[in-house]
Amino acid sequence: MKNIILVGFMGTGKTTIAIQLAHRLKMKYVSTDNLIEKKEKRTINEIFTKSGEDYFRDVESAVIRDVACMDNQVVDTGGGAVIRDENVAYMKSNGIVICLSADEDTVMERTKKYKHRPLLNVEDPKRKIRDLMARRANFYAKADHTIDTAKLTVRQVVEKIAEIAGSSLKPDGEPKR
Numbered sequence: 001m002k003n004i005i006l007v008g009f010m011g012t013g014k015t016t017i018a019i020q021l022a023h024r025l026k027m028k029y030v031s032t033d034n035l036i037e038k039k040e041k042r043t044i045n046e047i048f049t050k051s052g053e054d055y056f057r058d059v060e061s062a063v064i065r066d067v068a069c070m071d072n073q074v075v076d077t078g079g080g081a082v083i084r085d086e087n088v089a090y091m092k093s094n095g096i097v098i099c100l101s102a103d104e105d106t107v108m109e110r111t112k113k114y115k116h117r118p119l120l121n122v123e124d125p126k127r128k129i130r131d132l133m134a135r136r137a138n139f140y141a142k143a144d145h146t147i148d149t150a151k152l153t154v155r156q157v158v159e160k161i162a163e164i165a166g167s168s169l170k171p172d173g174e175p176k177r
């Protein structure tokens with residue numbers, strides 16, 4: 001089985017869904033953010049603060065390239081992973097790319113209690129969410145499929161993706177587009 005790669009804005013449910021989906025399909029759960037932190041031996045907040053976002057994006061691209069070399073994984077990517085075309089090309093080279101989406105109020109609700117996302121640790125996170133979502137819309141649109149998670153349960157989203165993966169990945173695991 002090739003990979004199932006989840007992309008989408010912060011707070012759209014990528015991590016929760018990816019863990020459940022991996023369990024459901026008996027695939028390996030992989031988080032690019034976790035791999036970045038492991039590789040750097042520091043948190044994403046520290047990477048952003050001390051080395052800047054461009055540096056973070058370089059490490060993120062390297063991790064995505066490495067992850068694309070392996071099969072049978074559900075890959076949980078960071079919300080900005082799609083903003084470099086090369087990243088999306090690597091993802092598509094070895095799997096199906098599913099974008100999770102949600103409206104800005106839902107994202108705000110789901111993210112407001114956490115402090116581990118440097119881009120949302122700002123004075124007006126709602127505005128930041130709106131701006132970033134608008135700027136990234138074209139990138140998220142490059143996914144093979146999009147699922148709005150705002151009004152669905154985790155189980156419903158997992159089943160939808162399992163269905164898509166079942167019909168999109170041929171028995172030999174080659175993506176069929």
Ligand code: S3P
Binds near residue numbers: 078079081116
């Ligand atoms: C980011 C999203 C985060 C993490 C980093 C940058 C982004 O991941 O990669 O803080 O640019 O949207 P999540 O989408 O898992 O929160």
